[in-house]
Amino acid sequence: MRPFHYDKPATATDAVTNFRPGAQYFAGGTTMVDLMKLDVMKPARLIDISGLEKGRYDFIKWSGKSLRIGALTPMTKLADDDKVRARVPMLSDALWLAASPQIRNMARIGGNVLQRTRCPYFRDTSYEQCNKRKPGSGCAALDGGVTRHHAVLGTSDKCIATYPGDFAQALVALDAVVEILGEDGPRSLRFADLHVLPEARPDRETTLAPSDLIIAFSIEDADFPRSKYLKIRDRESYAYALASTASALRMDGNTIADVRLGLGGVATTPWRAREAEAALRGGPATEAQFARAADIAFAGASTTDENAFKVELGKRTMVRSLLETARMEG
Amino acid sequence: MAQDYTPVPAAKENMGQPIARYEALQKVTGAKIYADDLPVPGRPAYAWMVTSGIAKGRITSIDDSAALAVPGVQMVMTHENRPPLGDAKTFSSGGLAITELAPLAGPEVHHDGQPVALIVADTFEAAREASFKLKIAYTEDTPTATFGSPGATQKNLKEVNPSFEPIRFNDAGAALAGSAHTIDSEYYTPIQHHNAIELFSTTAYWDGPRLVLHEPSQFVWGLKNAAAEQLQTDSETVRIKSPFVGGAFGSKAAMTHRTALAAMASKQLGRPVKLVAMRDQGFTHSGHRQETRQRVRLGCDASGKLTGYDHTQWEFTARTTPYSNGGLEKTAAMYDFKAVKSDNYVVQGDRNVPTFMRSPAEVPTVYALEAAMNELAAEAGIDPVEFRKMNDTRVDPVKGVPYTSRSLNQCLDAAAERFGWSRRNPQPRSMRQGEWLIGWGCSMAMYPTQMSPSTARVTLKRNGTASIEVAAHDVGTGCYTIAAQAAGERLGIDPTRISVQMGDSRLPPGPVSGGSISTASVTSAVANACDRLNERLGLPADATADQRRAAIAAMSMPELDATGSWFPAELDQKAVDALYEGGVRIVGGSTDKRAMYAFGAEMVEVRINERTREVRVPRIVGAFAAGHIMNPRTAHSQYLGGLIWGIGSALHESTEIDHKRARYTNDNIAEYLIPVNADIGEVDIIMVPEVDDEINVLGVKGIGELANVGTPAAITDAIWHATGIRIRDLPVRIEKLL
Known part of the structure; x- marks a missing residue:
């Protein structure tokens, strides 16, 4: 491991105002420490935010149907919260189905949404080509590499690395807002605008400045008891999604009054299937309608020989998730 | 709360006591020194x-x-x-x-x-x-990565291993041509890594x-x-x-x-x-299990009796060192074939050298044979369990030598009864629960009983304790405990009063701990040392426990030791001497005298989501017969681990390789998938009693590499039964079933 400085500021304001170039925040460290060992991330300074202001950013607060969650809340705590499980099960599901118990205990939800891709060519510095790790160096995956796990939506000719997370699919579906403390003070950002498509610069993954600190997520309307997260993977637990769907429905009799769809395992960023939602809204909750929406959601897919199956699997996962959501009590 | 642990299996006929391994507490508390x-x-x-x-x-x-x-x-x-x-x-x-x-x-x-x-x-x-x-x-x-990559070169195994002989037993081509039912299938098994x-x-x-x-x-x-x-x-x-x-x-x-x-x-x-x-x-x-391609042609007559069997294997290996597992002489011994032809090739590329991996030859080759058996049974319209029973044999048909013991049919019966196999509707896609398709499949498991020379020193103390020294190895199997049990039986001493030293080259040489040879070989040498001690104490072989205790208490010296040695019947004393130079002499399977194998039968239920196609294994039954079982508890543990490994081998394990760069890409245990707890449902293990007086001193057959053999064939057959889809390349991933 390369030598680095270690800071443990007392407050969020200290953390942000004393931030220096080359520094990196960390709380659970479950992605970053791995990547430091692999020499993929080489921060000169680590800023440990795990204990900021004695748990001030570790909270779950409801106000009517609005939900606000502190960025330092451990995954396990949010996943296990009774009210969250009852009112918006999709959020809890997405956390339970992620990682392992040990990782869920360590990882905080602020860092969770910023986890890096599992693309093997990004994670192993002995590969010369990786536009995400070394801008302009090429893409080993697109140049004859192993691509079974790679994305089919939101890709570019520079990068097809999959966004690996689960929780973010629920956040993007719920129109969450990210609360940020930056050098110029607090501000907020739509979660949907946090991550950026790889396009020509896959090394740029978010719209955050290096010193920006995520302090909370807020969801204005988190009252979706009829919601779930369905994750399809190669084994029953502790595996990344091949395809996943965060789905939520609000019914008005037999008519879909509101629907939310976040897709995981198939895209380069947390993925909201807005056009599919629009096709469903105001219509009946039938399998035929769900299948039509799934075709719309994957209409823009771009595939390789190895990951082409994700289009079919992604559609089937979305249909199944919607069918199961429709059967829930709402 | 329900108790969800496996109870200690009871000793049945021809089995030792199910005592816990000595180091169990230290291992689970992290105190054991590696x-x-x-x-x-x-x-x-x-x-x-x-x-x-x-x-x-x-x-x-x-x-x-x-x-x-x-x-x-x-x-x-x-x-x-x-x-x-x-x-x-x-x-x-x-x-x-x-x-x-x-x-x-x-x-x-x-x-x-x-x-x-x-x-x-x-x-x-x-x-x-x-x-x-x-x-x-x-x-x-x-670089050349794998099969089909530019620059891959193929050789007949005989070119790199002069002792290899392709099998030509009667005319397999003619036998197949005259068969009422035949199948001709190609199979692929992936690269796998041990990842201890x-x-x-x-x-x-x-x-x-x-x-x-x-x-x-x-x-x-x-x-x-x-x-x-x-x-x-x-x-x-x-x-x-x-x-x-x-x-x-x-x-x-x-x-x-x-x-x-x-x-x-x-x-x-x-x-x-x-x-x-x-x-x-x-x-x-270190190495890995190399990927293989195999082609099997198999036929039977109208009554279901096997006729011809033609099996070709291609193994992918390193240019620098053409390691190969072979194994087709063993599959040729399994059933009453009338004609057999087999060939083996190695294909070389720019890869690290493969090595032994739990049941090296058997995992790929028995998978192909047993998958072919299932396909042919379906083709002939015969129940696959019945099909195996009707083609049982008492001799290795190619070598013409008798099995020392063979209890495959007893295992098939025991597993079928426990599993409820008779309720299986043979029609594919005939069983379902809601949106989950259900399928049942079966396979034979086998492993050659292999043995090696070994020595061991046993020291008897006047206070009624003893110690064993042998440079054998406990790779997690309970070898220390079993050595003490072997001496305990022979000396009439409670095994907990016998200390054991292993894993140090200063000790008298033991065999390599590979090929499931340790228990058979080490206990034979320990028994020999104990017999020498008994002789020196003037005790007859049938001495009572009281006579033994009296003789030990009457010893003139505080302690008495004897170094024993043992070698299988096919070898001689020179093989013992070679141990001191690190030489390996392993005898097993079919020799020119006898056929020595342990057998098992495995039956599995799979559930497959009709829409998203993930495969789950809610239950598996394995019945195994392997001569004298030294310790039913440690044996149960080996079978349990083997069956789980077999499930992983069918559904999860595969090392991905970049075809352009000839590099492994999922080289970590987050992405090299093995089953997690949630993947494993009910695992039911039956130990079928079997006596084999001929095979070695205690009548022991090695079991460490038995239970994970055949499992993938049982699972792929269950998948076919559930969906109607035959998958012939492992592991079975979702995309193959969409």
Whole structure:
């Protein structure tokens, strides 16, 4: 491991105002420490935010149907919260189905949404080509590499690395807002605008400045008891999604009054299937309608020989998730 | 709360007591000492192995100035400055080296992950930091990754292994042509890696001319001799300490580059050196199970009696060392075939050398045979369990030698009864629950009973205790406990009053712990030593426990010891002598005298989501017969692990390879998938009593590699039964079922 400085500021304001170039925040460290060992991330300074202001950013607060969650809340705590499980099960599901118990205990939800891709060519510095790790160096995956796990939506000719997370699919579906403390003070950002498509610069993954600190997520309307997260993977637990769907429905009799769809395992960023939602809204909750929406959601897919199956699997996962959501009590 | 643990299995006929292994508490509390935990004299230095990031090419320059400038760095060893080394023979040439390529032999790179430099520093962190600063430049050639890659070259196995003979038993082609039902199928099995939790570690230190190596090993006497050969020193001056092994499965049998690297570095620095290959390096440091392609043609007559069997295997191996498992002489012995033809080829590319992996030959070849048996049974319209029973045999049809014992039919009956097999509707897609398709499948499991010469010293003390010394190895199987049970039975002493030492090359030599030979071989030598002690005590073979106690209490000396030895009937005393030079003599399967195999039957239920196609295994039943069972508890544990491994082999395990770069990409245990707890439902194990008086002293057949054989064929058949889809390449991933 390369030598680095270690800071443990007392407050969020200290953390942000004393931030220096080359520094990196960390709380659970479950992605970053791995990547430091692999020499993929080489921060000169680590800023440990795990204990900021004695748990001030570790909270779950409801106000009517609005939900606000502190960025330092451990995954396990949010996943296990009774009210969250009852009112918006999709959020809890997405956390339970992620990682392992040990990782869920360590990882905080602020860092969770910023986890890096599992693309093997990004994670192993002995590969010369990786536009995400070394801008302009090429893409080993697109140049004859192993691509079974790679994305089919939101890709570019520079990068097809999959966004690996689960929780973010629920956040993007719920129109969450990210609360940020930056050098110029607090501000907020739509979660949907946090991550950026790889396009020509896959090394740029978010719209955050290096010193920006995520302090909370807020969801204005988190009252979706009829919601779930369905994750399809190669084994029953502790595996990344091949395809996943965060789905939520609000019914008005037999008519879909509101629907939310976040897709995981198939895209380069947390993925909201807005056009599919629009096709469903105001219509009946039938399998035929769900299948039509799934075709719309994957209409823009771009595939390789190895990951082409994700289009079919992604559609089937979305249909199944919607069918199961429709059967829930709402 | 429901008790959800497996109860201790009771001893049935011809079984020893189900005692808990001695070290159980220490293991579950983390107190047990493994090779890398052993103390060393003085402050050790830490090594980092730098490995190539290309699979084929040549090092053109090395600049180590920045690496050497990192505070604490003591040395950078490369091919340009490493001390001379002797040749080390590979396993197939009577040695123990995994590869014919010597460590840091020269600038040529032959495979991904080849060690190209060793950095040694006062701390691990300094060595690691220096590794980022070592500049190695290469010229790169286009490598050959796997089957179908440009540059792959094929040879008949006979060209690289003169003792191999293709089988030509009667006219298989004619027999197939005249068959009422035939199938002709091609199968693929993937690259797999052992991924033991304990990493590949070596700690080396010198005391004058004497070298001590702390290294997890499946063969300490072999490693001692092989290390001496490579380091050009007297084997009497080399000692290997490996008290427990934290998982091996074949990956810690051969000697890898790290042994000589650590020893050379320690000699130069005059202090202990610790070297650990990291998880990703482990994928290329030791070997793997090589990928295979197989074609099977199989026929039966109108009544379901097997006729011709034609099996060809292609194994993908390394250009440097064409390691092969073969195995088709064993599948040819399994049923009452009237004609058999088999051929085996190796295909070479720019890869690291494969090695033994739990049931090396049997996992791929029995999968193909048993998948073909299931397909032919379906073709002929016969129940697959019945089909196997009606084609049972008492002799190896090709060699014409009798089985010493064979209880496949009893296993099939026992498993079928427990599973409820008679309720199976043979029609595919006939069973479902909601949106889950249900399928049932079956397979035979088999493993050749293999044995090796062994020695053992047993010391009897007047206070009624005893001790056993043998350089055998506990790779997690309970070998210490079983050795004590063997002596206990023979000496009339409670096994808990017998201490056992293993895993040290100072002890009397035992066999390599591979090929499931340890229990049969070690207990035979222990029994022989006990018989000698009984003789010296003047006890008849049928002495009562009271007579024994009286004789021990009346001993004139405080203790009495005897060194016993044993070799299987096919060998002679010379094979025992060879043990002292690290030689390996393994006898098993079909010899020219007899056929020796353990058998099992496995039945499995799968559930497959009709829409998203994930496969789940809610229950599996395995029934096994393997002669005298020394300890039903440790045996149960081996079968349990084997069945779970078999499920993983069918559905999860596969090393992905970049076809352009000939490099493994999922080289970590987050993405190299094995089953997690949630993947495993009910696992039901039946031990079918079997007596085999002929096979060895205690009538023991090795079981460590039995239960994971055949499982993938049972699972793929269950998948066919559920969906109507035949999958012939493993593992079965979702995309194959969409």
